[in-house]
Amino acid sequence: MSLIGRLRTNDDALRKRATAVIPGGMYGHQHTALLPPGFPQFFERADGCRIWDVDGNEYVDLLCSFGPIVAGHRHPKVEEAAAAQLARGDCQNGPSPVMVELAELLVERIAHADWAMFAKNGTDATTMCVTIARAATGRRKVLVARGAYHGAAPWCSPRRDGTTLEDRAHLIKYRYNDLASVEEAADRAGDDLAAVLVSPFRHDAGFDQELPDPGFARGVRQLCDRTGAALILDEVRTGFRLNHGGSWEWLGVEPDLAAWSKALANGYPIAAVTGTDSLREAATRPFVTGSFWFSAVPMAAAVANLDVLRDEDGVARMERAGARLRQGLADQASTYGLSINQTGPVQMPYLSFAADEDHERGSVFSVTALEHGAYLHPGHNWFLCTAHGDEDIDRVLTATDAAFAQVRRQFGDG
Amino acid sequence: MSLIGRLRTNDDALRKRATAVIPGGMYGHQHTALLPPGFPQFFERADGCRIWDVDGNEYVDLLCSFGPIVAGHRHPKVEEAAAAQLARGDCQNGPSPVMVELAELLVERIAHADWAMFAKNGTDATTMCVTIARAATGRRKVLVARGAYHGAAPWCSPRRDGTTLEDRAHLIKYRYNDLASVEEAADRAGDDLAAVLVSPFRHDAGFDQELPDPGFARGVRQLCDRTGAALILDEVRTGFRLNHGGSWEWLGVEPDLAAWSKALANGYPIAAVTGTDSLREAATRPFVTGSFWFSAVPMAAAVANLDVLRDEDGVARMERAGARLRQGLADQASTYGLSINQTGPVQMPYLSFAADEDHERGSVFSVTALEHGAYLHPGHNWFLCTAHGDEDIDRVLTATDAAFAQVRRQFGDG
Known part of the structure; x- marks a missing residue:
């Protein structure tokens, strides 16, 4: 699954229309102006811990809508309860x-x-x-x-x-x-x-x-x-x-x-x-x-x-997925000789690079991870949900491996 | 359809439970403390311009959730669009x-x-x-x-x-x-x-x-x-x-x-x-x-x-229903020799009684209308929606006829 050079055709067209009718084209915490260039602004679809932007690119979602999604997008039991109430x-x-x-x-x-x-x-x-x-x-x-x-x-x-x-x-x-x-x-x-x-x-x-x-x-x-x-x-x-x-x-x-x-x-x-x-x-x-x-x-x-x-013992599930992610990231950083900080609870993780005050390494890391199918944020804590299984975390780690490699290529070790 | 002496069994039980876990049992603009005794606090179901409280009593809704409902509860086209988006x-x-x-x-x-x-x-x-x-x-x-x-x-x-x-x-x-x-x-x-x-x-x-x-x-x-x-x-x-x-x-x-x-x-x-x-x-x-x-x-x-x-030419529909309601109310008040003020746009009407500074007549009016199947507010403007047809307005007017009669009985004319 090579995802490098992702299409942004639909996203670009929507941004252009948005700029005409929304000040700055967007605002608030979901504005891509707060992210490095390359992140999509508009989303088409979400299911479990997977999301799709308007150009059809799929990502493992490590942001979970900045927190609201905790049981995975469209959890059947939540949707069923909501639909039953809506009908009344x-x-x-x-x-x-x-x-x-x-x-x-x-x-x-x-x-x-x-x-x-x-x-x-x-x-x-x-x-x-x-x-x-x-x-x-x-x-x-x-x-x-x-x-x-x-x-x-x-x-x-x-x-x-x-x-x-x-x-x-x-x-x-x-x-x-x-x-x-x-x-x-x-x-x-x-x-x-x-x-x-x-x-x-x-x-x-x-x-x-x-x-x-x-x-x-x-x-x-x-x-x-x-x-x-x-x-x-x-x-x-x-x-x-x-x-x-x-x-x-x-x-x-x-x-x-x-x-x-x-x-x-x-x-x-x-x-x-x-x-x-x-x-x-x-x-x-x-x-x-x-x-x-x-x-x-x-x-x-x-x-x-x-x-x-x-x-579903949700907190324990998120901790398990978060621990797997944290260990995987630590191993990868060590392999590439990169010095990182992983802070916060494992289910609300944040990763930063040592000596990266302008978040340059963090930006390259997040954009490269994005290109490889993992949506994570360079300046805000991430959020895990109960839908993150081992396979999803491993898919994230495949993306972050490429991302660490890119950081190493651009900035050297340390 | 005699609706006098409506049951409040379920509503009473819910209020009791609510008092234990919600300060004052309720708060904000939907608190029945802002209404005369007799109004239900909890609602079971809504459809078009009809609503049902938790004891199964049906009302023509003249408050429309204090404004949000404008095309009628559960308008199929709105629900269809919402459901289609929710699925994505x-x-x-x-x-x-x-x-x-x-x-x-x-x-x-x-x-x-x-x-x-x-x-x-x-x-x-x-x-x-x-x-x-x-x-x-x-x-x-x-x-x-x-x-x-x-x-x-x-x-x-x-x-x-x-x-x-x-x-x-x-x-x-x-x-x-x-x-x-x-x-x-x-x-x-x-x-x-x-x-x-x-x-x-x-x-x-x-x-x-x-x-x-x-x-x-x-x-x-x-x-x-x-x-x-x-x-x-x-x-x-x-x-x-x-x-x-x-x-x-x-x-x-x-x-x-x-x-x-x-x-x-x-x-x-x-x-x-x-x-x-x-x-x-x-x-x-x-x-x-x-x-x-x-x-x-x-x-x-x-x-x-x-x-x-x-x-649906919604504004014109609401104006037509509102005009029918206003004329009907004016005729009834006149018949009973009661002096009322009807103010505001017909689709956002408010009715008050002359010389009713403590809203005593208004309270009796609203509670009697409620008992006869019309939900309207004695201290807040009402809201019409596009689902209010002639039959619904006439049903409201049946309820308000009884309500005017009750005001006349309790307070005399004037």
Whole structure:
């Protein structure tokens, strides 16, 4: 299967049309401007862990739609549940019974969760968490890790264009895994500290990932207990990939609020907030809603997806596939005499090259892997799903072998 | 068909379960706490303009999911297009070709639109408009009508719980249809005026609706031209119900930016921003995105829905059904000697009773209509859809006849 010199005829034609009717031709996290030249912008079809661009090129998908696809594209049980609900009703004058069923399921599976609320976007969920924390405490300051991504609303967007200073007036920055910096930020907030917002591990785009230091996680929990601030865990990227419940449960650290979205319904649009009883009353006060927040189909998909993940032992499957990939990549890099960093949980891996500050080696690596049939990202963590079997990972490794070889040819060893 | 004394057994049981796992049992605009006692919270099924609650009670739907349903629940052509796209792919690593098709369609149908961008919620779209206007002008102040609803994010939510003063630091209020108040607000903004945000007509919840004074609309346009501020039209509630293009096109007034959502895809979750060439470059600068913003199924549904509306002459159909309803209601009120106000466009009607400040008559009216098989809202405008035929409207009128009779019995005439 030689895939070098892939056709981009249809993609080029669509980009040309898009440029006329969409500013910049595309925007947001899926804009190929954030990728090296050579990546397709438009996609035709997806099935399991395989995707096809609009020129018919097939790839093993290591990005999984930037996270939402966790049981493989078009998992039959998820699709069946969604279709059955769709035949009855989706967006109505009120929720369907499945909303209650899903809330009960989240409360059952997630250790800290005494209740759940639903929305559409990860940004909706992180914003709701901050709003509920402020309503509960009557305070304003929120501590956030420098460089962390918590959504694209003006208060948290990584770009400042079109935002005002007031949008971030009550954010105070700390450094991830640096408890002293959290304490220092809390001191600056004084008696106005509403919440500490934290990701289960550090997954800032463009950087090596960092697992949480247990002392950091426990220290943040103690700080919140001491100050009465809410500990908010941003599970939007991590949720249901690291654990069937919350991602910090292995640390024995429970948040007061958590924001969920991406993998919750295997690609169907939904977000959720879970919280503890101490915040239940506060959660009733802000007016938070959206025209499609109570639609039943994504909720039915979420219930089915969570059951599929549990029944198929989804987290263990992703870990197994991720471990095979990590070992294979390590072996290949060693063979080619290339120094790489593989960071983060194996099922949400990130690979970078040593001394590659401008991501030049990473770019060549990803483009060459793409040409050989593996879709992975040079500047964002990858996502595995339960559809990645040994054969799929081996096919990825065939592509990455060619990619490492190309890096070695262009940049030498080291 | 006597429907009085409707069963609520299943609804009651679901509410009880919901109260355990959802704060307050429900939240947002679909919470029955915003309705008189007697309304069902949970729905089982929908078809055309008919809906069924979880106890099997059938209603003619005059709320249409608070707007999203415009061609009737489960319109076959919309469902067919959505299913065909779903079989290929929905949430992928990039958009599908249908994103370009939909952007082209909006540019073709909407007079001011030179480009389009997509999101999930109405709030996403209004927030994006404000952000783009600020990016374009380098200014901060945004004029909004007192009492208008533009979404549920902290900067615009109708409730202040959990928000900070800074969230609204750059909003200045004016009175709808009062050009002098807009001029005054613009004076207060001085050289920091980024945008004027305005709804196509006044549809504040709980109040009689007001159509726009053409002089007001043109005056706001002139003010924006004079000051270089962006005129943002919030079409989230109105879009594609009043016109197949923009809702102010009949006035000869074109906005610079418009926010769309609800009726765009007949219930599938999507929002859009359209804009003029002068704002195209600015629209590329803010980082706005969401995990599900580029999903293909709602876009395919939107393309089909817009074609259905045009092919079926949807706006004219809704106007015809709305006119029949308005005339019928006027005749009934007159027969019972009751003084009512019917306001807003006939396809987005609102009915209130004279001297009914606490909405007591409106509550009795809506609950009695509900018991007789018509689902309408006492404090929010209603929405007609193209599935409302003469027979459906007549069935509504049978229910409202009983409802007017009940109001007359309880409150006397006047």
